[in-house]
């Protein structure tokens with residue numbers, strides 16, 4: 001590379017090429033943003049409850065034990081498809097009662113089993129959370145996860 | 151130390167080392183909870199410990215980068231830092247923010263996006279500190295000599311700070327939240343931080359091997375070009391299953407495969423420079439860390455990254471212990487070891503003494519690197535079994551985890567080795583001794599001369 005590729009040429013390729021890739025990436029981001037809003041998450045309205053549920057999810061840092069659509073920690077089960085696993089994806093009422101039952105029975109206290117902390121949550125928060133999880137579950141994730149085990 | 155103001159770096163390195171200690175102790179604790187799950191479960195749950203572990207990592211690596219910049223920019227620009235006072239103010243802001251974040255995690259106040267859990271005021275603190283830093287370092291460079299190393303370093307630091315803006319953007323739509331989250335996480339470690347890494351590595355090799363600057367700088371531009379050309383669209387390897395369009399499966403697979411190239415080049419560059427170099431620098435430990443960093447980065451980021459980056463593989467391995475294995479070796483090789491290389495190189499000068507205690511320092515290299523490699527292997531085995539049982543056979547997560555306990559026990563053992571190595575590093579860097587405990591081997595003979 002000695003003669004053909006001088007230092008200043010290498011530098012110009014670096015700057016020019018980077019700008020090119022940033023522009024391509026920006027364009028694809030805009031398109032992807034639209035696709036998310038109009039197609040992949042359009043199956044269920046992004047209601048106030050869902051938004052509140054997302055805040056509850058964040059406030060309690062659930063992501064640092066669980067994964068959601070495969071991202072997060074690996075200490076506890078995947079929750080992006082939990083309403084499918086529980087068979088409550090189509091029923092807000094069932095989803096709420098299942099989740100309330102679950103949260104209020106923690107921690108299990110079983111010796112040698114990973115523990116989920118006890119969260120003191122109002123019914124409104126639990127309902128918001130179950131709606132958020134139902135909402136996440138209806139996302140078109142290109143067929144992931146491979147099965148209901150998550 | 152040629153310039154008085156380089157001393158600033160000393161305090162950045164001290165702060166970074168303290169947080170490094172906290173980070174690995176947090177990791178060890180998290181690893182212990184995997185082995186004995188009832189431990190601390192009512193007092194300090196796993197998620198809080200994990201936040202401390204990952205956040206301490208990111209902050210100390212950044213402190214190390216800032217320190218490295220304050221150390222090498224004066225030498226490159228051939229002038230004092232524009233304002234040492236601003237540099238100290240920046241450090242104080244970062245430390246207050248860090249302590250504030252840890253304190254608030256312990257009492258349960260935090261955000262909920264992985265790695266970006268810092269309370270809003272801390273995020274602003276980081277932004278202010280970054281702006282102070284950029285102004286200070288840019289003023290220094292602009293009024294001094296400009297080199298390819300400072301060009302690339304500055305570009306990396308400016309871009310990574312700009313990307314921090316996405317830490318404030320948290321859309322209500324989960325899929326959008328995830329997409330923009332990766333603008334920070336992926337475009338940091340697989341684009342902008344690579345620029346910083348390449349620039350620092352180039353500086354170290356220039357000093358340690360005495361190779362011609364012209365050669366080093368040309369390599370540098372080639373490396374960072376391949377990093378950005380692959381890494382930007384390579385972001386697509388995180389866009390497969392989070393609600394984004396299907397074309398990312400092809401774009402992500404193809405471009406992230408090219409991401410191996412800059413890591414391969416950095417490794418080759420390091421070795422070629424050492425072979426070509428004529429200088430016999432007395433700081434052998436710094437050279438070991440520099441070569442070790444680029445090599446482990448190639449394996450951790452390059453090989454272990456490629457292992458699960460094709461969408462057909464990632465469909466099964468996504469979000470398993472395979473990801474954790476890769477995350478550990480990549481961060482360790484590329485950024486932890488690189489920072490420790492800078493510290494090993496700079497600290498003797500900052501403390502104005504000969505680079506002694508090299509043997510202890512090198513022992514800590516092998517202990518830490520061996521520990522991280524072993525941890526990566528056992529997590530890769532665990533992840534392979536997990537992928538098969540859970541993703542292929544379809545067994546329930548908790549049942550699968552039970553059959554992995556032997557790997558988690560070995561991970562804890564590996565973690566203990568890393569912690570001992572880290573403490574040894576800190577001891578050998580900070581606790582002054584008069585002479586080597588064991589005399590270092592003789593200088594490398596120059597081949598063929």
Ligand code: HEM
Nearest residue numbers: 073074075174177178180181473474477481482486565568
């Ligand atoms: C004492 C040694 C260490 C131990 C025992 C340890 C253990 C752990 C554990 C248990 C987790 C949580 C995994 C989960 O979510 O289930 C974790 C996460 C993480 N650790 Fe460590 N760690 C150690 C050292 C390190 C070092 C040196 C680094 C940096 C090179 C590091 C970087 C990370 C990162 C980036 C994550 C998040 C991984 C991801 O989300 O994929 N750790 N660690």
Ligand code: HEM
Nearest residue numbers: 339387406409451455456458459468469473477480481484
């Ligand atoms: C030094 C550079 C790198 C670092 C520090 C790094 C670190 C990480 C970390 C911490 C994660 C987990 C993120 C999470 O919590 O979800 C991750 C995920 C991933 N990385 Fe890297 N990485 C690097 C380079 C690479 C490269 C070069 C490739 C590809 C060749 C790659 C491929 C991947 C893939 C495919 C995932 C997603 C895994 C999944 O689906 O669960 N990484 N990386």
Ligand SMILES: [Fe+2]
Nearest residue numbers: 336340385388
């Ligand atoms: Fe990535």
